[in-house]
């Protein structure tokens with residue numbers, strides 16, 4: 001199976017690579033490994049002058065998802081705090097489009113499309129396909145991908161640049177299955193970074209997981 005290499009009409013979406021999810025209050029196992037993988041993707045997109053979008057969880061201090069308010073999570077990614085900053089190793093371009101989500105006290109949001117205007121922003125820029133990586137597979141990545149498919153985007157999930165929380169051991173695997181069922185396609189970092197590195201504009205090889213996206 002081959003996949004059209006990143007080019008005009010494509011964007012890279014880096015989901016929630018923030019201190020609290022990498023090393024902080026809600027650290028996701030193996031999260032540090034997504035940083036160099038995503039940096040390679042970012043570099044490939046920047047070199048091709050393609051847009052990079054970075055989302056962040058950006059909660060008020062008394063957000064409804066926090067345990068003290070009956071939510072499932074310890075306090076995390078409180079707007080403006082160190083824990084909410086992007087991981088220091090992540091190399092975002094200066095013109096990255098930063099999207100803050102779940103900013104309202106009484107509403108949580110896992111999808112980067114939920115109440116952020118991202119759909120409008122992508123369409124304005126002529127984006128109809130994006131590649132996505134980040135944290136966490138079983139929450140914000142899967143919900144973002146499902147919304148994206150519903151909205152008609154072609155989506156490549158960079159499978160070596162995502163990690164799951166796995167509250168239940170199979171959550172990550174189930175989330176991946178749900179993304180392929182929704183029509184997203186699995187992509188390796190190498191397929192993106194390798195293609196850009198070689199300066200080729202042709203098709204690149206995709207791994208065998210997932211289902212094809214027609215484009």
Ligand SMILES: [Zn+2]
Pocket residue numbers: 057059065076077102
């Ligand atoms: Zn959150």
